[in-house]
Amino acid sequence: MRRVLVLGGTREARTLASRLDQDPTIEVISSLAGRVREPVLPVGRVRIGGFGGVEGLTQWLRDNDIDAVVDATHPFAARITANAADSTARAGVALLVLRRTEWSAGPDDRWHIVPDLASAADAIARLGERVFLTIGRQGVDAFAECPGWFLIRAIDPPSTALPRDAEVLLARGPFTVADEVTLMRDRGIDVLVTKNSGGALTSAKLDAARELGIPVVMVARTPIPAGVASTSDLDAAAAWVTQAKRPRHTKGRASECG
Ligand code: NAP
Numbered sequence: 001m002r003r004v005l006v007l008g009g010t011r012e013a014r015t016l017a018s019r020l021d022q023d024p025t026i027e028v029i030s031s032l033a034g035r036v037r038e039p040v041l042p043v044g045r046v047r048i049g050g051f052g053g054v055e056g057l058t059q060w061l062r063d064n065d066i067d068a069v070v071d072a073t074h075p076f077a078a079r080i081t082a083n084a085a086d087s088t089a090r091a092g093v094a095l096l097v098l099r100r101t102e103w104s105a106g107p108d109d110r111w112h113i114v115p116d117l118a119s120a121a122d123a124i125a126r127l128g129e130r131v132f133l134t135i136g137r138q139g140v141d142a143f144a145e146c147p148g149w150f151l152i153r154a155i156d157p158p159s160t161a162l163p164r165d166a167e168v169l170l171a172r173g174p175f176t177v178a179d180e181v182t183l184m185r186d187r188g189i190d191v192l193v194t195k196n197s198g199g200a201l202t203s204a205k206l207d208a209a210r211e212l213g214i215p216v217v218m219v220a221r222t223p224i225p226a227g228v229a230s231t232s233d234l235d236a237a238a239a240w241v242t243q244a245k246r247p248r249h250t251k252g253r254a255s256e257c258g
Pocket of ligand 1 (some may be wrong): 007008009010030031033035048049050051052053054056057073074076077078079080081083093135138174
């Protein structure tokens with residue numbers, strides 16, 4: 001048996017886990033941070049909660065005889081991605097990052113690309129007064145001092161400081177373009193703020209912004225750590241798992257498996 005850790009919290013991670021779960025030679029352990037109150041759980045074994053930084057994850061990989069790690073976390077979960085790169089290097093375990101393709105602007109889009117949330121907060125002052133903030137629940141406090149009115153959409157309520165004038169809308173995608181257009185029109189939105197998460201589940205807001213001629217403040221991704229293999233293709237990730245080189249620490253589990 002190959003034992004694979006899938007760092008999750010995304011639809012891609014769940015799809016990969018269910019794909020690998022069908023292979024009798026692979027045991028999948030999915031890991032979630034535990035941020036969402038009612039997470040959609042992947043099939044198979046699941047562990048929830050942080051590992052305790054690089055030290056903790058390195059030890060966990062050794063203690064659990066992990067053969068390979070697929071980091072299928074969200075493109076903006078930069079800390080766990082950096083930790084996975086360090087820990088797998090230390091433990092001598094193969095690592096692949098599975099990351100969905102970025103969104104890219106078309107000729108009719110009015111994107112303002114910024115490096116982080118603080119820059120996004122600065123940018124909106126020049127662009128609009130009624131802001132649709134779709135960055136999830138984390139990082140909303142970067143906008144706490146901003147003037148203007150905010151529609152904040154997230155799966156769970158933000159637990160940090162909010163802008164003074166704001167409505168929180170709890171919703172989980174996918175959303176349709178028609179619904180996004182109606183929502184933006186209804187709330188009089190004149191600027192959209194989002195992170196370049198990529199993927200089809202939440203891209204309808206970008207189509208709606210284009211249709212309505214609304215500017216988009218797009219927060220760019222942190223790059224994948226240098227030297228780490230990556231793919232956006234699920235089939236390639238599944239194939240990689242079956243071919244991944246066994247780690248140095250693996251002692252062989254023949255006795256465990258009988
Ligand atoms: P982060 O800033 O990169 O990670 C912060 C800490 O949370 C990590 O150091 C780690 O704690 C723990 N952690 C993160 N992902 C984990 C996982 N899959 N399993 C176990 N521990 C994990 O991450 P984040 O931005 O807070 O995101 C947390 C989770 O939500 C991720 O799994 C991600 O896939 C999902 N998510 C994030 C976003 C987003 O916009 N950031 C959006 C949708 C889903 P220790 O150091 O203690 O190990």
